[in-house]
Amino acid sequence: MTIALSLRNVSKSFGAIRIADGIDLDISENEAVGILGPNGAGKTTILGLVTGTLSLDAGAVEFRGRDITALRPEQRCRLGIARAYQVPQPFGDMTVFENLMVAACFGAGKSIAESQAGCLEILEDCGLADLANVHAGRLTLLNRKRLELARALATKPKILLLDEIAGGLTQHECDELVALIRRVHGTGVTIVWIEHVLHALMSVVGRALVLYQGKFIADGAPADVIREPKVAEIYMGIDTDA
Amino acid sequence: MSGFHVTRSSTLTLVSSIGAVALAAVLASGALWASNDTLRLATDVFLYVALACLWNFLAGYAGLVSVGQQAYVGLGGYVLFALAAKANMPVLYTIPLLGIVAALLSVPSAKLLFRLRGAYFTIGSWVLAEVFRLTAILIVPLGGGSGMSLPVRVAQTLGRTPHDRFVMTYLIALALLLAILVMIFLVLRSRIGLALTAIRDNEVAARSNGVNVDRIKLVVYVAAASATAMVGGLIFLQRLRISPDAGFSVNDWTALIIFMVVIGGIGTFEGPILGALIYVFLRETLATLGPVYLIILGAVAIAVMLVEPRGIWGFVRSRWGVQLLPLGFFVGKSPQR
Numbered sequence: 001m002t003i004a005l006s007l008r009n010v011s012k013s014f015g016a017i018r019i020a021d022g023i024d025l026d027i028s029e030n031e032a033v034g035i036l037g038p039n040g041a042g043k044t045t046i047l048g049l050v051t052g053t054l055s056l057d058a059g060a061v062e063f064r065g066r067d068i069t070a071l072r073p074e075q076r077c078r079l080g081i082a083r084a085y086q087v088p089q090p091f092g093d094m095t096v097f098e099n100l101m102v103a104a105c106f107g108a109g110k111s112i113a114e115s116q117a118g119c120l121e122i123l124e125d126c127g128l129a130d131l132a133n134v135h136a137g138r139l140t141l142l143n144r145k146r147l148e149l150a151r152a153l154a155t156k157p158k159i160l161l162l163d164e165i166a167g168g169l170t171q172h173e174c175d176e177l178v179a180l181i182r183r184v185h186g187t188g189v190t191i192v193w194i195e196h197v198l199h200a201l202m203s204v205v206g207r208a209l210v211l212y213q214g215k216f217i218a219d220g221a222p223a224d225v226i227r228e229p230k231v232a233e234i235y236m237g238i239d240t241d242a
Numbered sequence: 243m244s245g246f247h248v249t250r251s252s253t254l255t256l257v258s259s260i261g262a263v264a265l266a267a268v269l270a271s272g273a274l275w276a277s278n279d280t281l282r283l284a285t286d287v288f289l290y291v292a293l294a295c296l297w298n299f300l301a302g303y304a305g306l307v308s309v310g311q312q313a314y315v316g317l318g319g320y321v322l323f324a325l326a327a328k329a330n331m332p333v334l335y336t337i338p339l340l341g342i343v344a345a346l347l348s349v350p351s352a353k354l355l356f357r358l359r360g361a362y363f364t365i366g367s368w369v370l371a372e373v374f375r376l377t378a379i380l381i382v383p384l385g386g387g388s389g390m391s392l393p394v395r396v397a398q399t400l401g402r403t404p405h406d407r408f409v410m411t412y413l414i415a416l417a418l419l420l421a422i423l424v425m426i427f428l429v430l431r432s433r434i435g436l437a438l439t440a441i442r443d444n445e446v447a448a449r450s451n452g453v454n455v456d457r458i459k460l461v462v463y464v465a466a467a468s469a470t471a472m473v474g475g476l477i478f479l480q481r482l483r484i485s486p487d488a489g490f491s492v493n494d495w496t497a498l499i500i501f502m503v504v505i506g507g508i509g510t511f512e513g514p515i516l517g518a519l520i521y522v523f524l525r526e527t528l529a530t531l532g533p534v535y536l537i538i539l540g541a542v543a544i545a546v547m548l549v550e551p552r553g554i555w556g557f558v559r560s561r562w563g564v565q566l567l568p569l570g571f572f573v574g575k576s577p578q579r
Contacts, residue, residue: 077452091443102440107452130572
């Protein structure tokens with residue numbers, strides 16, 4: 001199987017805090033991977049290193065066998081790396097539809113005419129079609145999260161990085177979201193998903209990683225990973241010695 | 243088949259587009275019937291509107307808050323005087339050349355200034371404009387620190403009588419303004435416009451969505467510099483006299499322009515036009531008040547910023563969703579088939 005994304009001996013610190021300490025990771029094409037870890041472990045930072053909004057201290061990032069460490073965020077996006085931020089980053093004074101058009105025109109590199117139909121389709125998929133003309137700054141938090149995902153999809157990604165997009169959703173909304181991400185995954189997109197809502201994550205991903213003190217301390221099938229004593233201890237806060 | 247479709251124009255945008263074309267025709271016909279005073283005032287208005295729209299294009303869309311655009315106003319004026327008075331070039335031909343000279347100079351300027359971000363860029367742009375001013379002082383053939391006047395023979399190439407000259411500058415200024423407005427309109431309606439609006443709203447997100455922010459900023463900076471220089475050339479062609487202090491005045495060509503853009507509505511197409519009209523209205527009605535006039539201008543600016551930081555047009559647009567020009571996208575439900 002071909003490798004979609006690789007981290008090679010990646011290190012990143014903020015002052016004295018080590019977020020990544022010589023991380024090596026390979027994610028295969030069309031894999032769906034969940035990243036777990038306690039708050040502040042640096043999960044979001046890892047996504048920033050992949051999208052290029054943060055720079056590495058050492059190591060390399062490869063995308064489909066190509067070293068992209070020196071590429072800027074917009075270049076990585078155009079190669080097919082899209083990210084839905086944990087704190088939504090809408091273009092507040094543009095409409096929902098225009099938000100998607102930016103992503104389609106620049107992320108996917110299409111003309112205005114070519115982009116429109118695809119953007120409408122994504123809006124309908126994400127349950128935003130009725131809000132297409134609303135300015136993004138006026139959306140509720142839930143709809144901003146939907147927009148964040150919709151806009152990432154409009155860049156026509158090959159790999160989709162999701163950052164806690166299920167937090168705060170009702171059970172029903174969460175199920176819809178899971179169904180949507182499964183559909184996206186079904187079209188061949190690689191998924192990397194950071195999520196605290198475990199049941200949502202577990203129903204999509206086939207592999208789970210646990211980030212702790214700059215290293216992935218567990219890597220495997222989700223059900224096995226969360227049963228590992230070490231993971232239970234640091235992540236779930238269960239004292240296994242007791 | 244999707245149950246939705248996209249349109250860019252509406253009845254309102256159609257009406258206002260026709261209205262804009264009609265207004266342009268009426269303004270052009272002014273050359274036939276307006277008095278000298280009216281022509282001169284209208285030329286002033288055209289040039290202010292042009293400067294305001296260009297500054298808004300730069301700061302309101304591309305996020306390049308420059309307080310150094312006077313560098314290009316003065317450059318345009320000086321290059322026009324040099325070409326017309328010293329090289330004896332016909333005045334009309336010099337105007338496109340001003341644009342080219344400014345575009346060429348703005349590229350290295352941008353390379354320098356774009357190393358600076360945010361407030362540092364702003365201060366840097368002012369410093370650069372000062373460098374331009376000091377350079378002008380050193381050019382002795384163009385009058386050095388005291389400046390120079392345009393010889394009568396050069397002015398007369400525009401028209402033998404003062405009225406002919408006023409008509410000529412009026413028409414050139416109108417043509418230049420229309421060209422600038424059409425350029426900005428077409429850019430905003432294109433893909434670049436989508437990118438610019440995205441940069442205006444959230445630069446980090448724009449980058450993450452594939453927008454090459456630096457390249458687009460460079461394009462906007464060069465275009466604004468080029469057009470600003472042509473406007474500057476016309477301003478001093480009308481005044482017939484230039485000096486380093488007048489040409490590179492931060493008050494006249496930046497502070498006042500920012501006032502217009504801010505009260506009119508930064509980051510909107512219509513706002514700067516409205517703001518420039520309000521400014522000229524205030525100036526014409528209050529100018530006799532002396533210093534009190536400037537205090538009133540300041541008070542208006544503060545009031546607008548406190549009550550509605552997006553300016554008058556920003557308020558109108560968000561309150562009633564008015565879009566006069568077909569720049570946006572509207573998604574409608576397709577009729578059932």
